[in-house]
Amino acid sequence: MKKTVSILMLAMMAASLAACSPTTTATTAAEVKASDTAGSTDSQKTAPSASANxxxxNWPEHPITIIIGFSAGSGTDLGARYMASALEKVLGVSVVVENNAGSGSWIAWNQVMYNSGTDGYTVGLINHNFPMGAYNTAAIRKETLDDVQLLVNQVLDSNVLAIRSNENRFTDVASFIDYSKENDVMIAVQTVGITDGDATCAEWFRNTYGSKIITVPVDSAAEGLNMFKAGDVDVFFGNVGDVYVAHNEGEMKAVCQFSEKRSEFLPDVPTITEAGFDEYIGFSARGYFYPQGVEPAIVEKMQDAMMLAMEDPDYQENMTKLGLGLMPMKGDDFYNLLASQLENRKKVWNIQ
Known part of the structure; x- marks a missing residue:
């Protein structure tokens, strides 16, 4: 009897162990799966960093877009396209120029700053007017140079004063100042205020020498130049790139440059100080920027690539044909260049 009971008890224990074994095995499998999942989760958490690195x-792996706030065919547009062509040789990817003109380039600037991402594949063209937006009473902007990452400067195009080649009321800066003190002089400008270099030059003559200069609003620099050539306005305030061909061909006469030294394109035209008058430095500067948030390593790569692109012989030849003075610089030097023009214009317009 005892033997029978023992056998029965052994059988029951075996059955019990058999029933328990699958549960133990299943639990172990679940734990392994949980462990694998946890490991996978940890791997996913670190993956973005590795992927980002x-x-x-590997940057750049995709085409790059340069967004500019000027119409196709303008000098600024052509300069950007020459940069794009040279940059393609350096980076080995396609570089395209996208025109988004309007609102004094603020449509394009806002697109780059707020709607183009921070992966380094969208670059904006920036000029001297960007930091002046905060002082433009017609449309005050909140952004300053500290709200973007400056890459490189491309061009510095000094302001000039030009007269018609057959002008007999005045022939140089001295006679122009004497005439303008006693007579109204009409000029064409796109806007009146700190954002317009031509209007600022005119304001400087008003403040410094009492010139009686009247501004006529136009929609573009080309329209203003055509009015000057047609005799509808008296003199032309513009940039070296606007006048050097016509000056060298005798169609008009540049009488002074608002710069520290003479442009290579106008070697026979004195600076305002060489002509015997007070110094005023006025220019247009054009370069490129990234929005805030682009990785510093990508910023540095793009800066170096653009500086190298500007050494390309074809690029330099094309820019020279446009009469655009090359002044490659990057980072803080570019920042200080733009800031200096802002300060000069604030003084002219008596802005604190």
Whole structure:
């Protein structure tokens, strides 16, 4: 009897162990799966960092877009396209120029700053007017140079005063000042205020020498130049790039440059100080920027690539044909260049 009971008890224990074994095995499998899942989750958490590093190391892998706030065919547009062509050789990817003109380039600037991402594949063209937006009473902007990452400067195009080649009321700066003190002189400008270099030059003559200069509003620099050639306005305030061909061909006469030294394109035209008058430095500067948030390593790569692109012989030849003075610089030097023009214009317009 005892033997029978023992056998029965052994059988029951075996059955019990058999029933328990699958549960133990299932639990172990679940734990392994949970462990794998946890490991996978940890891997996913670190993956973006590794991926980001890989993206930076391999950048650029896709086409790059340069957004500019000027119409196709303008000098600024052509300069950007020459930069794009040279940059393609350096980076090995396609570089395209996208025109988004309007609102004094603020449509394009806002697109780059707020709607183009921070992966380094969208670049904006920036000029001297960007930092002046905060002082433009017609449309005050909140952005300053500290709200973007400056890449490189491309061009510095000094302001000039030009007269018609057959002008007999005045022939140089001295006679122009004497005449303008006693007679109204009409000029064409796109806007009146700190954002317009031509209007600022005129304001400087008013403040410094009492010139009686009247501004006529126009929609573009080309329209203003045509009015001058047609005799509808008296003199032309513009940039070296606007006048050097016509000056060298005798169609008009540049009488002074608002710069520290003479442009290579106008070697026979004195600076305002060489002509015997007070110094005023006025220019247009054009370069490129990234929005805030682009990785510093990508910023540095793009800066170096653009500086190298501007050494390309074809690029330099094309820019020279446009009469655009090359002044490559990057980072803080570019920042200080733009800031200096802002300060000069604030003084002219008596802005604190």
């Amino acid at each position: 890989s993206s930076i190391d």
